[in-house]
Amino acid sequence: MQHQRILGSVAAAAVVLFLGACGASPTAGGPAANGANNSSTKAQQVYDRINGLTSDERTKTLLDLAKKEGTLSIYTSNTDLDKVIDGFEKAYPIDVQVYRGNSESVLQRVIQEQQANYDGNDLVETNAGELNIMNDQKMLYPYEGALRDAVRKEGQADGWTATRFNVFVIGWNTTKVKPGEEPKSFEELADPKWKGRISLEVGDVDWFAAMYKYYLDQGKTDAEVRDLFKRVAANAKIAKGHTAQGELLSAGQFALTASSYSHTIDKAADQGAPVSWHPASGTPIQPIVIRPNGVALMKTAVHPAAAMLFVDYELSEGQKILHESFRVGSIPTANDPLAGLTSISVPEKEMLDDPKKWDALYEEVVQSGQEVK
Amino acid sequence: MTAASPAVPARKGAALGWLRRLGTPKIIIILVVAGVIGYLALVPLYYLIWGTFFDANGFTLGGFARAYGDPRVGGMIGNSLWFAVGAAVLSLCVGTALAYLNVRTDVPFKGLFFAASIIPLIIPGILYTIAWIFLASPDIGLLNKVIEPIFGPGFLDVFTVWGMVWVEGLHLSPIVFLLMVAAFRSMDPSLEESALMSGASRWQVFRRITVPLTRPAIVAAVLVMVVRSLESFEVPALLGLQNGIYVFTSRIYFVLRSYPPDLAAAGALAVGLLVLAVIGVAISNLVGRSGKTYQTVTGKGFRPRPMELGKWRPVMGGAIVLYFFLTVVGPLLVLLYTSLLKFYQAPSTEAFASMSLDNYRELFHISDATTALRNSLVLGLGSATLVMVLMAVGAWIVVRSRIPGRQLVDHFSFVPLVIPGLVLGLALSFVYLRSPVPIYGTIFILLIAYCTRYMPYGMRYAVTSMHQISAELEESAQVSGASWWQTFRRVLLPLLSPGLLAGWIYILVVSFRELSSSILLYSPGNEVLSILIFEQYENGQFTVLAALGVVMVLTLAVLVIIAYKLGAKVGLRQD
Numbered sequence: 001m002q003h004q005r006i007l008g009s010v011a012a013a014a015v016v017l018f019l020g021a022c023g024a025s026p027t028a029g030g031p032a033a034n035g036a037n038n039s040s041t042k043a044q045q046v047y048d049r050i051n052g053l054t055s056d057e058r059t060k061t062l063l064d065l066a067k068k069e070g071t072l073s074i075y076t077s078n079t080d081l082d083k084v085i086d087g088f089e090k091a092y093p094i095d096v097q098v099y100r101g102n103s104e105s106v107l108q109r110v111i112q113e114q115q116a117n118y119d120g121n122d123l124v125e126t127n128a129g130e131l132n133i134m135n136d137q138k139m140l141y142p143y144e145g146a147l148r149d150a151v152r153k154e155g156q157a158d159g160w161t162a163t164r165f166n167v168f169v170i171g172w173n174t175t176k177v178k179p180g181e182e183p184k185s186f187e188e189l190a191d192p193k194w195k196g197r198i199s200l201e202v203g204d205v206d207w208f209a210a211m212y213k214y215y216l217d218q219g220k221t222d223a224e225v226r227d228l229f230k231r232v233a234a235n236a237k238i239a240k241g242h243t244a245q246g247e248l249l250s251a252g253q254f255a256l257t258a259s260s261y262s263h264t265i266d267k268a269a270d271q272g273a274p275v276s277w278h279p280a281s282g283t284p285i286q287p288i289v290i291r292p293n294g295v296a297l298m299k300t301a302v303h304p305a306a307a308m309l310f311v312d313y314e315l316s317e318g319q320k321i322l323h324e325s326f327r328v329g330s331i332p333t334a335n336d337p338l339a340g341l342t343s344i345s346v347p348e349k350e351m352l353d354d355p356k357k358w359d360a361l362y363e364e365v366v367q368s369g370q371e372v373k
Numbered sequence: 374m375t376a377a378s379p380a381v382p383a384r385k386g387a388a389l390g391w392l393r394r395l396g397t398p399k400i401i402i403i404l405v406v407a408g409v410i411g412y413l414a415l416v417p418l419y420y421l422i423w424g425t426f427f428d429a430n431g432f433t434l435g436g437f438a439r440a441y442g443d444p445r446v447g448g449m450i451g452n453s454l455w456f457a458v459g460a461a462v463l464s465l466c467v468g469t470a471l472a473y474l475n476v477r478t479d480v481p482f483k484g485l486f487f488a489a490s491i492i493p494l495i496i497p498g499i500l501y502t503i504a505w506i507f508l509a510s511p512d513i514g515l516l517n518k519v520i521e522p523i524f525g526p527g528f529l530d531v532f533t534v535w536g537m538v539w540v541e542g543l544h545l546s547p548i549v550f551l552l553m554v555a556a557f558r559s560m561d562p563s564l565e566e567s568a569l570m571s572g573a574s575r576w577q578v579f580r581r582i583t584v585p586l587t588r589p590a591i592v593a594a595v596l597v598m599v600v601r602s603l604e605s606f607e608v609p610a611l612l613g614l615q616n617g618i619y620v621f622t623s624r625i626y627f628v629l630r631s632y633p634p635d636l637a638a639a640g641a642l643a644v645g646l647l648v649l650a651v652i653g654v655a656i657s658n659l660v661g662r663s664g665k666t667y668q669t670v671t672g673k674g675f676r677p678r679p680m681e682l683g684k685w686r687p688v689m690g691g692a693i694v695l696y697f698f699l700t701v702v703g704p705l706l707v708l709l710y711t712s713l714l715k716f717y718q719a720p721s722t723e724a725f726a727s728m729s730l731d732n733y734r735e736l737f738h739i740s741d742a743t744t745a746l747r748n749s750l751v752l753g754l755g756s757a758t759l760v761m762v763l764m765a766v767g768a769w770i771v772v773r774s775r776i777p778g779r780q781l782v783d784h785f786s787f788v789p790l791v792i793p794g795l796v797l798g799l800a801l802s803f804v805y806l807r808s809p810v811p812i813y814g815t816i817f818i819l820l821i822a823y824c825t826r827y828m829p830y831g832m833r834y835a836v837t838s839m840h841q842i843s844a845e846l847e848e849s850a851q852v853s854g855a856s857w858w859q860t861f862r863r864v865l866l867p868l869l870s871p872g873l874l875a876g877w878i879y880i881l882v883v884s885f886r887e888l889s890s891s892i893l894l895y896s897p898g899n900e901v902l903s904i905l906i907f908e909q910y911e912n913g914q915f916t917v918l919a920a921l922g923v924v925m926v927l928t929l930a931v932l933v934i935i936a937y938k939l940g941a942k943v944g945l946r947q948d
Contacts, residue, residue: 097897116806
């Protein structure tokens, strides 16, 4: 009797504690409480002021303000950002705190924090899809200036600015695919001679959506495009993650990957692995899907000037550092790796409006292709 | 209980008496432990249930429709069960055999043997799985190359359900090994000896005496292994997907990957697992509860004495070496080999010529590597100790006390096993972002996450050991005038120590790998090793990752050997 009460009251206490902590329903939270707080308005004043300035005056004002702020908090999924941050910390007396995760956790974390009015970060550096969602939820503030104007036009997005591009290419193992044997187009991969030799990545929905739209624009019907992808999938081994896929390509588990990142292939080739995306003769297989990744200022930043200073840095000095990691920068340079190539973009708007549609379609293509075997 | 007497002094007296009875250390400790277990389990459970059954428009079952409505769901469940049961059976056989040899026989090199049995658990899943691809892929597998002259090309194929069972079963076998080591250590060998004397063969003894006596541990092992395999991600993703073998977790991956993540569908799948797990816990308690059957630690003194293998000793030695070569040394050598290269290539003179220590050097240049190692150690030691202390009391409540509702403690402690790591991360950040106590953004939120995630394992280890200890020991201590707390500390804890130590080692090891909730919850300055592993992986630095894996195996193996040596000094002594 006594014990029963005890356990009962313990359970009740636990529930009360927990519910007290919750207050609201956990998953039905809408968009952020749109920062009516102090730091938000203060940050926006700083942003507006700097956005209007140019050249030396901009740099000087920014540096003065940023020095007073002293620190900067960045959330990022860009694994090559570390070197940029090192350079930034050497150039300016600002202490940078970095949270690194995959793009999904960066997005989740920002949204959770913003909904709770917790100003965890000043700046976010991640992938297009996630940035578009944050912009949709009014968490970001526009960054303007000459550097943004220099970015490839695909990268001047609403609310955020591209710093680098993911470039999806067809790559192959040069010992498994001899010179001259490389396919001329993606469509050739549907040929039965590639059976069991190629690989698709299970999460490359963005690449899939871009290619799908491309073939529709080329005059193919929906059924034809689906059929093409299903026949390619029937030849494919499915991999999870570009790194594992790249490593297995180097090791010869597959002869060819349909949607590798150019920097994955370039890095491996630099280490001496027998991989390439440039045929012995002629130009790479096209079209090439490009997708911007970028940086955005948080509306509620506690260190807005430091955040802007960092964006300026990443779009100038940072571009060289990213290039050293085989990344394709967002501001074209003299030796632009994309020059003269047909590139296509991911249909961002459609993916944002109906992400489930593309997820489901790609999943269906991949699975039905596997059933054909 | 409190009489409704109008007399004020009487009521005061009754209230005071009630308070006094409440104020004993026993009640306070039980209250605190039950409260903590309930709290840790309810936070993510509430979040999960809410997300599963409610959306903006109120109650819904849409998640179930999306999760189970797929026409391929039948095949998926079939694959899942085949994979999970297969892996559970394999790990049960392997883990039990190794534990028996280690504890009950005089096999050579016991300390090394102990550490080696745990190594598959230490290697991060992604590395272990990829190492097996390099060993047993029909296209590039090194083992296939070796046996090709005899069996023909591509004899072994890791990209099948059998391959998945093999890799997962071996990877998880240390969980069983640790559970069974504890069970065997607390077993009175005189029972086996009497059977031998009466003319039973060794095999008969094992089958009719040893196995039945350790049934609670076996049931616990099967339960944990099946649920673990159903949730396993790396193996199905890397081995299954390639040939279109889909399981539960592939499905959870698909529903969680887009934004907003389909928590309802993921929750519906988790609720399915939860039902399975609750049934499992109930069965395991039913089995464990059948009276004194399994209580081998009684008032009668005994010393577990290892069985002499005699002429079988070299044979067993050989079998163990072969086993370790296949399951531990093989993958570990692949990792070591890869960690010395610039990129993975099949062994050749060229490959050996290009070897260097560059990847290890790079490890030291990774920013935060030392911070991460320190944080992982603090969190691993902290969560392992906290969980085992809590669960020792928890197990007492469940097994020994007669408190009504004690089963709830057991069920609650098992809940986190079925909650996906991402959901746990979301639930904790949701609660602690709104908590007045500043826990979000500190290392404590990770500690809470780890304690929650590993509570189920701690409870299984503790409950299993508790089932083996006869109540008469506590009774005699209490008759001799010891308080509950004294009895607990001086009698029960030492007797439980093999099980508690096994659980402690397990939690320490796996906490180094925890990623799915850590990645959402850590903050700058609180990095842990698994985050570094993830980053190196995302960045395509597979060879550096292999080097990190080798370092982790060495570090943890040393820690485990120390713990094992220390653990052998407390509790039941062996000759």
